Amino acid sequence: MPAPAEHYHHMDALRASFMLLGVFVHASSLGHDPIFNGIAHASALFRMEDFFLISGFLSAMLVGKYGPGRTVRRRLASVGIPLLCAGLLLNPAAIWLSYNFHNDPDVSFLDYLHGRTIADPVGELRWHLHLWFLVVLLPYALITPAAVSILTRLAPHSLFRRATTGRLRTMTSITLLTLSGVVVVRGTHKALLDPVFAGTLLDYPVEQTMEYLPFFLLGMLLYLERDRLLPSFQRPAPVLLAVSASGLLAGSRGWVGVLATNNGRLLCETVFTIALTATLFALAGRFITRPRPVVRYLADASYTVYLFHYFWIYAIATLLGFDSGARWPQMLLVAFLTFGVTFAIHHFVILRSRVLRGVFNGKFPIRTHSSQRAADGHQPSAATVAPAPSYIVGTPTPPPHRVTAGSGGPALPTVTDAPTMPLRIDI
Numbered sequence: 451m452p453a454p455a456e457h458y459h460h461m462d463a464l465r466a467s468f469m470l471l472g473v474f475v476h477a478s479s480l481g482h483d484p485i486f487n488g489i490a491h492a493s494a495l496f497r498m499e500d501f502f503l504i505s506g507f508l509s510a511m512l513v514g515k516y517g518p519g520r521t522v523r524r525r526l527a528s529v530g531i532p533l534l535c536a537g538l539l540l541n542p543a544a545i546w547l548s549y550n551f552h553n554d555p556d557v558s559f560l561d562y563l564h565g566r567t568i569a570d571p572v573g574e575l576r577w578h579l580h581l582w583f584l585v586v587l588l589p590y591a592l593i594t595p596a597a598v599s600i601l602t603r604l605a606p607h608s609l610f611r612r613a614t615t616g617r618l619r620t621m622t623s624i625t626l627l628t629l630s631g632v633v634v635v636r637g638t639h640k641a642l643l644d645p646v647f648a649g650t651l652l653d654y655p656v657e658q659t660m661e662y663l664p665f666f667l668l669g670m671l672l673y674l675e676r677d678r679l680l681p682s683f684q685r686p687a688p689v690l691l692a693v694s695a696s697g698l699l700a701g702s703r704g705w706v707g708v709l710a711t712n713n714g715r716l717l718c719e720t721v722f723t724i725a726l727t728a729t730l731f732a733l734a735g736r737f738i739t740r741p742r743p744v745v746r747y748l749a750d751a752s753y754t755v756y757l758f759h760y761f762w763i764y765a766i767a768t769l770l771g772f773d774s775g776a777r778w779p780q781m782l783l784v785a786f787l788t789f790g791v792t793f794a795i796h797h798f799v800i801l802r803s804r805v806l807r808g809v810f811n812g813k814f815p816i817r818t819h820s821s822q823r824a825a826d827g828h829q830p831s832a833a834t835v836a837p838a839p840s841y842i843v844g845t846p847t848p849p850p851h852r853v854t855a856g857s858g859g860p861a862l863p864t865v866t867d868a869p870t871m872p873l874r875i876d877i
């Protein structure tokens with residue numbers, strides 16, 4: 451399964467957009483505003499599903515490039531280290547700020563850590579906050595080699611090939627497979643996992659791991675069968691989009707009883723997500739066909755912005771004296787100021803430190819055969835010396851004295867070389 455020669459620049463743009471949209475989603479938690487609540491609700495319909503679909507696509511690509519063992523090791527490091535560092539250094543203060551903003555503004559940080567709080571506080575106070583998606587990526591990294599191996603054997607089957615011949619058959623098969631996967635994994639979670647993890651610290655991450663698994667596997671399948679499936683999938687789906695959107699509307703208004711049930715709503719949401727994903731991929735693929743410095747920079751910076759944004763949303767809202775009744779002008783101001791601060795942190799701090807690029811972006815150089823020989827005391831020849839490509843972005847890591855817009859890319863792999871209340875507040 452060799453890596454493709456083509457570049458998927460539009461997926462970089464989509465992944466960055468999904469992560470940056472999280473700033474607006476979480477700014478909605480500052481109050482109750484119909485505009486920002488609408489943004490959060492719309493995000494819940496597609497954003498994280500699409501994020502994990504792209505993550506599955508890229509995970510399968512990495513296995514093809516680096517092999518299963520190296521892919522798992524580097525994915526665990528590039529996801530786990532930023533999770534650990536951000537979880538320890540940022541989340542406690544962010545949770546405290548959120549508690550004070552929505553509850554008692556006079557509780558000190560130490561008092562909060564010692565549990566001197568009111569009973570039944572409101573607000574998003576779970577330990578993982580928006581970092582739950584990194585927790586989910588850890589088991590996904592572990593299952594990637596096995597999933598690639600199984601899908602590689604199943605995809606060439608004659609029955610599957612007949613079912614995915616032509617646009618209509620392909621979209622029908624993808625939709626049915628995804629719907630089946632959603633039903634199976636949610637049933638498994640409810641029957642087997644929820645009784646074990648309910649009420650524990652891992653309750654929500656386990657639930658989300660199961661919820662998005664079908665989309666992660668779909669992304670893998672699209673990569674493994676990219677020559678056949680991707681051209682059919684990556685096209686506008688206006689009819690499917692209109693039908694599924696009508697079903698969502700009918701269910702939400704109670705016009706059709708069966709669509710108003712949990713299962714009916716889940717059915718419509720899944721079909722809508724697939725149709726919208728295909729349309730977004732088509733539009734992005736149409737307009738982003740080559741490297742663009744702005745897109746590349748945003749793709750690289752989006753991980754830093756996402757890790758730091760929750761803390762700064764509540765820090766800025768607190769400094770400005772806002773309260774839990776904030777409306778869209780205040781939320782919009784906080785969101786733009788958060789972008790300014792977090793982009794500045796990425797550009798002026800993270801990019802200028804190899805250590806910080808590893809700690810917060812999960813960007814580590816690949817140890818090549820030549821570098822291993824050099825470490826063992828062998829001098830590599832000039833013909834074999836090449837800069838170690840970044841595991842994450844698939845482009846050479848710049849030397850430490852030089853900072854470029856494309857350096858320091860996020861730990862979530864990008865595709866330029868061949869992620870609550872929706873993201874919810876919960877992400």
